[in-house]
Structure formats: C-alpha cells, structure tokens
Amino acid sequence: MKAHATAIVDPRARIAPDVEIGPYAVVGPDVEIGAGCSIGSHAVVTGHTCLGQRNRIFPFAAIGGAPQDKKYRGEPTRLEIGEGNTIREYCTFNCGTAQDVGVTRVGDDNWFMAYVHVAHDCQVGSHTVFANATQLAGHVHVGDYVIFGGFTGVHQFCRIGAHSMTGGSTAVRQDVPPYMTVSGNPAKAYGLNVEGLKRRGFSADTLAQLNQAYRTIYRAGMTLEQAKEVLAPQAAGCPELKVMLDFLSGATRGIVR
Secondary structure (H helix, E strand, O other): OEEOOOOEEOOOOEEOOOOEEOOOOEEOOOEEEOOOOEEOOOOEEOOEEEEOOOOEEOOOOEEEEOOOOOOOOOOOOEEEEOOOOEEOOOOEEEOOOOOOOOEEEEOOOOEEOOOOEEOOOOEEOOOOEEOOOOEEOOOOEEOOOOEEOOOOEEOOOOEEOOOOEEOOOOEEOOEEOOOEEEEOOOOEEEEEOHHHHHHOOOOHHHHHHHHHHHHHHHOOOOOHHHHHHHHHHHHOOOHHHHHHHHHHHOOOOOEOO
C-alpha cells in the first residue's frame, strides 16, 4: 500500500500492496480494496465496502456510507463494487439496507462523473455512463450499457433496461424498457437508442425488429398487456426482443410512455 502520510487508514482494512491512497483520504476498518486501485485525496471509503481491482476513486468521493434511510438501524449491510470503475469527484455511494438484499452492487467498467449519487440497495450493471449529478434513489436497478444524461433523477424502485439512454435533466418515475431513449419531466419515450445499439454491434435486422416492437408498444394504441401478447411469438426468434419482453413482464411500476 502506498498511502500518503496524511491519509488515515485503519489497520484492519484489507488493502492490496499496490493500492495508492492520496492525502487526507480515510479508509475504514471493514473495507477491502483490490489491486491497482487508487483513492484520491480527501476521499472517504468506509462501511462494509469491497472494491475490486483497478477502480479509480477521485478526490472528495464518499464511498460506503450508511444508507440515507430512516429505517436503518446500523445493520452490517454492504457495498460491492466490481472492477475498472471510474468514480469522479463528490460521488456518494451508500451501503444497502436490511429491508432489501442488504447490498448495493456496482458492476465493472462503469464511468461515474462528478456528483453522482447511488443510493442504498441499487443494483448497477456494467459498462454504464452516469453523467454529472445523476441521482439514483433507493432500490433502483440499472442494466448494462445504460447512459444517463446529466442531472437525471430516478425514482426509487425503478428499473432501467440495458442499452437505454436518458436525456439531460430527465425525471424517471417508471421503468425504462431496454434499448429506449427517454427524456423529459416526466420521462417520455422517443424511440430506440439507435446509435448506441449500432456501436455495440446490433445488426440491421435486429434493429428493425426492435423498432417494430417499439411501435407495437408505443404507437399502436395497445395496452401493455396487449402489446406483450403481440410480441411474444416474435421474441421466440429474436433473443434481443426476448430481453425486452422479459423486462416488460417484470414491470411493477408501469413503463415510461
């Protein structure tokens, strides 16, 4: 461990030998930090927090703090962060609560810009981008490759489907299906995230099928249940469409319209 002389590192923390810890940073006793990580100056990593390898924590971030939930009574809940994540200045990531699975989880290779908040019990996938000041309330689930525009706010218990994208200052109050672009307050769907899907190698045929599914859900005047019935036989031959159908079947808050 390469810790600056002014850093406060609890001797009970489990830290890989090559971890760099900057001036005035604080690392608590129940923290585990994997190889190749760096902790910026004045950052705080506390709670029952596990950081995988190659994570970069920038100055003044607060990682592993107690959940901002009045029901929390000091239970030993956790925060688990995967590998290769970039967490910029003033981000706040909280541990889970006993009322949910007790763990806030973040996957691999995510990019969190300044002032992002990941609340208790959130489950974040991999390869996501959180632009500045994106705010997740508690219990939010985020799929892989999601992109949040700056100042996006997500209501508690919402699910954000894989490969979707939000515009700046979007207020998400219901589930966002996979592959969608949504924007506004409240959020409304504006079609597929076409450019993002192309960049990730989705074929023209798959894009055509997903676009038809979008029209079925949002433009055909059907209820969600009716749309699911229409999409079911189509999904049998398109794995990407099945992902969307499975997501819709699990929607408990309704979907953005």
